[in-house]
Amino acid sequence: MSKITFTESQRRELESNPNVIKVSDRSITYSPDFKVTAVKENIEGKGPYQIFLEYGFDMSIIGSKKPNQCIKRWRETFQKYGEDGFYTERRGKGATGRPSSKELSTEEKLKKAEARIAYLEAEVDFVKKLDELERQAKKKK
Structure with missing residues (x-):
């Protein structure tokens, strides 16, 4: 501009x-x-x-x-x-933020689900560790 x-x-x-x-x-x-x-x-x-x-x-x-x-x-x-x-609009091509409009194969769906499960398990583990640290901090007081 x-x-x-x-x-x-x-x-x-x-x-x-x-x-x-x-x-x-x-x-x-x-x-x-x-x-x-x-x-x-x-x-x-x-x-x-x-x-x-x-x-x-x-x-x-x-x-x-x-x-x-x-x-x-x-x-x-x-x-x-x-x-x-x-003559063609190129803005936004290759952007990762938009959901894909193409159909995923069963293998791709499985990989995506496994990655989501791994992420959620890591999140649960993190919350458990945080709770444990909070309990320990309360005991010390």
Whole structure:
């Protein structure tokens, strides 16, 4: 996110650009088509600042450093995922916090249950030890 905060008139001007999907107070969401085109033109030798100017962006609004930052980030995405990287949502992929939607095999279910049992047994042992330590502390008083 940028340190720049856009005014309402600046947001309207940016949103009128066909290469922009949406604009918040502090960020601009560019269209995937623009990102792909910008990266390809940059690879061919065109500078980021020049690309943004040619596609109708007012540099006094977005700042002179923003094109370099965006193109650098987009080139990394392009090298890693290709053009499809701009058209698919990748946030949250591989996250461990969400429950799995796939069916588990009986072996996987068994392993998961055994791990849960081991965890619960360790928890019970811990509580027993804690109770014993509390009893010992009360006896000493």
